[in-house]
Amino acid sequence: MTLTALIVDDEEYSRKSLYYLLQEYCPEVQIAAIVNSVAEAREQLRTKQVNLIFLDVAMPRESGFELLPDLKSSNTLVIFTTAYDHYALKALKASAIDYLLKPIDIEELKAAVKKAHDQMLLISERGTAASDPKQPDHVLPDDGTITIPHTHGFDVINTSEIVYIEADSNYSIFHLKNTGKMIVAKPLKEFEEMLAGKAFLRIHKSIIVNFKYVKAYSHRNGLQVILKDGSALPVSRRRLNEFQEKAKAFFKGE
CATH class of the missing domain: 2.40.50.1020 (LytTr DNA-binding domain)
Known part of the structure; x- marks a missing residue:
């Protein structure tokens, strides 16, 4: 399964660095767009289908957390990227798939992408099961x-x-x-x-x-x-x- 991703970060170096790391080490991720604000992310989400967002936390005007209400009705997964570890608990409560501290470690990035990939497979399988009329209604959801x-x-x-x-x-x-x-x-x-x-x-x-x-x-x-x-x-x-x-x-x- 391909992960179609959006990178949201106000720092140009961070955007480019993450893009190159994903290109080099995470071939299952296809970058749909790279933006520098929550407002631009909303614009992209209106026209592009993405299932993963790499989301910076501390940005001018709106923080990354302010994008989350726009994702409630979708299966879009979020990996927070930030230089500040004190946002970890808030990210946890927001049900982020992972939380990466800058500068981003390659192995931690690969592990986070694998979690997102595995989670999207589960979501896809559940959707298939729900649409299958032969699927018994007493079967409980798969593991997540x-x-x-x-x-x-x-x-x-x-x-x-x-x-x-x-x-x-x-x-x-x-x-x-x-x-x-x-x-x-x-x-x-x-x-x-x-x-x-x-x-x-x-x-x-x-x-x-x-x-x-x-x-x-x-x-x-x-x-x-x-x-x-x-x-x-x-x-x-x-x-x-x-x-x-x-x-x-x-x-x-x-």
Whole structure:
């Protein structure tokens, strides 16, 4: 899949540098236009179909964040590019696919483009599934990515790596398939909203589980979900019906 991109940056050197890096190291990216302001970006978006924007943050008149409302109705992905690391959390909350600090590192650029490429493939596959009359309506969406904040910025992880998420006061503990635990300074409810509609369900006030790792359900020792690694998680009584309905839809669709 080709990524058709727009570069938005008020600094000429930064625009040219990013363009040459993409030409040299990211052949899957086709540059549709290069502009120096949010206003010019809006003009380009009226006439050009793009699915990726490399967006500077600190620009005169309008910041890069002010372009985001124009993208709400599209599947356009955003990679922020900036010289200032203190915008990282705001970029995370804006659901950016990645955040690159200037001067842009080649390997970080290639990794960010790969994330965007993988995400666009998922979006394309979901669109095909939605338009296919043979596609069962109980099949849950494919895996995607979410951004996880930490003290130095954020990580983008594939949702298929999440086994379950556990609440600890205002923190959330991610139990990941290959990399152990990750503690995040955000409440569980925020991740419940991010993962709504996917293969996840809040089965208890303190637990969200990924159905991909569920092996069994038992009420022998209280209401419990048994995971493929043998661990057991509690299911609250008030969430039991929702759990059973989603489990039936999920496993029927596998």
